Ligand SMILES: Nc1nc2c(ncn2[C@@H]2O[C@H](COP(=O)(O)OP(=O)(O)OP(=O)(O)O)[C@@H](O)[C@H]2O)c(=O)[nH]1
């Protein structure tokens with residue numbers, strides 16, 4: 001299989017150059033599970049682990065490979081991952097059960113379809129949240145409004161306008177996956193070698209859309225069956241699919257249940273209107289909470305900005321700040337533990353034990 005078919009392009013080729021002399025070759029991660037990575041390269045590779053050295057040097061979850069990553073592989077008998085190439089984009093979330101530990105979901109998604117339903121589930125505020133996630137990730141966001149068959153044609157413009165209000169710079173495509181309407185408007189994002197992913201709440205029609213995109217020629221790119229270290233036969237999960245158009249669809253369960261994770265940077269990109277207005281606030285650190293000379297408040301007063309938009313801006317900001325504080329706290333604890341360890345090992349070190 002040609003690397004280009006798997007999404008390889010100049011971006012990765014450039015970053016591979018410095019490593020070429022090592023004799024490592026590139027492969028894409030099809031699936032990642034408890035330290036085992038299912039890889040596909042020019043020739044089938046199978047399951048690999050990271051090298052011992054890699055494992056020692058990695059300090060945070062971001063350092064490890066995830067689905068969609070391009071990794072460099074070497075090894076005589078068994079394939080071993082030596083390096084993760086820089087990412088174009090990265091989706092992560094809080095690890096389940098933890099409020100602060102990051103878990104990687106998918107890397108190198110070019111376009112993310114933010115899917116929501118035009119039926120009773122219609123909720124621009126939720127789209128706003130997904131937009132924050134998308135701009136955090138670095139993937140290009142496209143809003144897909146599914147189930148347009150559920151609304152009267154004359155209702156549609158109003159609904160689209162409501163979404164435009166929260167996403168003034170994002171393409172919006174009303175479709176019906178069920179009735180096969182408007183799907184061709186998604187073609188520009190589905191070019192050969194491009195990686196796309198779907199994000200949206202339960203029931204909005206992600207599976208239906210996926211089936212339509214896959215068409216009848218369902219073709220899962222899977223690394224070959226391979227024996228894992230315990231000699232068992234493992235079938236690789238299908239996380240990366242080749243669409244008839246040549247695009248790659250990245251579909252992992254984790255991608256479907258993303259929670260807000262990130263910094264306030266993603267917020268700024270999503271609320272460009274508010275950030276632009278804030279330039280004219282009298283105080284540079286204006287929080288738009290009733291300060292004198294607030295340009296955001298003025299815009300709400302004369303109807304240029306919806307008040308609910310500022311409300312959700314504040315809400316998401318508080319969430320992200322809360323998250324940042326927790327991360328700091330977590331980092332402090334980790335640092336404390338680290339020093340405790342160091343002191344402990346020093347205490348047992350003969351040289352430091354002499355009194
Ligand atoms: N009327 C209508 N119904 C649709 C459309 N697309 C999907 N549905 C229906 O909506 C329901 C949910 O669709 P799914 O594709 O399972 O939704 P999902 O987003 O994959 O949901 P999860 O698997 O829970 O994440 C199903 O009953 C579909 O038949 C559409 O365009 N119009």
Ligand SMILES: [Zn+2]
Nearest residue numbers: 281286288294
């Ligand atoms: Zn202000």
